[in-house]
Amino acid sequence: CFGNYEKDKFKQFSSIVDYCYPVGSLLGGYYKYNTNGKNVLKKYDIGIISQFSNNVAILMKQSMNVMHSFLERYISKYKLEAAIFLRTVSSNTDETVFFEKFYQYEIDYIYQVSESNRFNNRSEMTTYVGMDESEIVVSFASTASIEAFAWGKKILHCDFTGTNKYNDYDPMIMFTEPNYDSFEKRLNELRKEPYDEYRKRTKDYASYLMNNDPDCPPHIYIRNKIVDYL
Numbered sequence: 672c673f674g675n676y677e678k679d680k681f682k683q684f685s686s687i688v689d690y691c692y693p694v695g696s697l698l699g700g701y702y703k704y705n706t707n708g709k710n711v712l713k714k715y716d717i718g719i720i721s722q723f724s725n726n727v728a729i730l731m732k733q734s735m736n737v738m739h740s741f742l743e744r745y746i747s748k749y750k751l752e753a754a755i756f757l758r759t760v761s762s763n764t765d766e767t768v769f770f771e772k773f774y775q776y777e778i779d780y781i782y783q784v785s786e787s788n789r790f791n792n793r794s795e796m797t798t799y800v801g802m803d804e805s806e807i808v809v810s811f812a813s814t815a816s817i818e819a820f821a822w823g824k825k826i827l828h829c830d831f832t833g834t835n836k837y838n839d840y841d842p843m844i845m846f847t848e849p850n851y852d853s854f855e856k857r858l859n860e861l862r863k864e865p866y867d868e869y870r871k872r873t874k875d876y877a878s879y880l881m882n883n884d885p886d887c888p889p890h891i892y893i894r895n896k897i898v899d900y901l
């Protein structure tokens with residue numbers, strides 16, 4: 672599993688699990704392993720993870736609409752470099768049309784590569800590369816942003832549903848107040864916070880949600896565990 676957070680969830684819901692191994696993200700581990708664990712240079716002030724779907728629940732859609740309207744207002748006000756990491760592999764899709772309704776200020780649209788190629792070249796793992804290049808990663812409820820959190824990235828989950836159905840994380844990474852002024856204040860504080868202070872404040876919780884051990888990435892741990900059983 673990703674981290675001890677999930678292990679505790681299994682206990683909470685009385686799931687029967689003989690052993691839990693909180694090893695982190697397999698795909699994220701591949702990415703970091705192939706980049707030798709080095710962070711790339713910052714390119715974006717804010718990286719936005721798309722969770723667009725035509726079949727998304729109404730409550731989720733409403734919440735994400737508020738989030739994107741707030742982000743557009745904030746990005747344009749401060750003239751920031753920003754990008755959306757998309758789920759589709761090309762333009763002229765419903766996903767692109769959706770975001771173009773919100774983002775009038777110029778931002779980058781980062782498309783996925785084809786499924787058959789995305790494991791072959793580290794530069795094509797577009798969401799991971801984009802998160803690595805971003806100072807702050809913002810999403811509604813993306814696992815990818817939790818992976819970035821484990822790397823040490825500043826993240827913010829914006830959930831305006833009024834429930835904990837999609838996010839039950841600690842307030843340190845959550846914003847739930849549907850008020851733009853409060854949203855602006857929160858992002859300003861996050862951007863201004865020295866990285867060392869941020870990392871000290873969040874490191875324990877990040878590792879609780881998503882284990883990240885550069886000396887033993889998930890694919891090596893899992894392989895060794897299978898070999899041991901064999």
